Amino acid sequence: MASLDQQAVSYVARAQMMVDRARKLVIADRVDTIDLLANRRQCLGEHFKLYQVFKHTKIFNPIVEFGAGSSKIVARSMKMDCLELGETYRAYVDRWLRLKPQEWRSYQRDMLAIAEVLSTHLATELTSMKQLLTISQFYRR
Structure with missing residues (x-):
């Protein structure tokens, strides 16, 4: 079975x-x-749900419950950010549920903005999760 770190990277x-x-x-x-694109928004939303369950049950919640003091604070903050x-993503999906061709320009701007937010968040979150996992491994020794 892949490590939590590897699973997070995969998600x-x-x-x-x-x-x-x-x-x-x-x-x-x-x-x-x-x-x-409507289909892809739904697929991404489903993937995010699986990812959310993974990171909350396997990483955030155990660290909040058993981690070192500062790690608990970071994990709680990451849970809230998530x-x-x-x-935010659900509101975006709802906004464009019935996208019409004449709304394309507005959608285009909104999609590119949310894509940037998601990409930045994913990269930052992954780095932070790796750090939390490293710290938690250190304290188990």
Whole structure:
């Protein structure tokens, strides 16, 4: 079985790949892919749900319960950031649930903005999770 670190990397890599593929279609001005993009938003949302369950149950919650003082604070903060971003992403999906071709320009701006937020968050979160896992391994010794 893969380590928690490796599992987190895998979740983040898949999410980033999904974001990047959609971003390329939007940058290429592919209005003809509206239905595909709707499907991809849903797939990404489902992937984020699995990732959220993983990181909360396997990383954040155990560290909040058993970790060192400063790690607990970081893990709690990361949990809150995760939940907040989840709400932001759900609102984005809801906004564009029935995207029409005449709304493309607004969607394009919004999609590129959320893609940047997601990419930045994923990278930062992965780095922080790796640090938390390293610290927790140190304290187990």
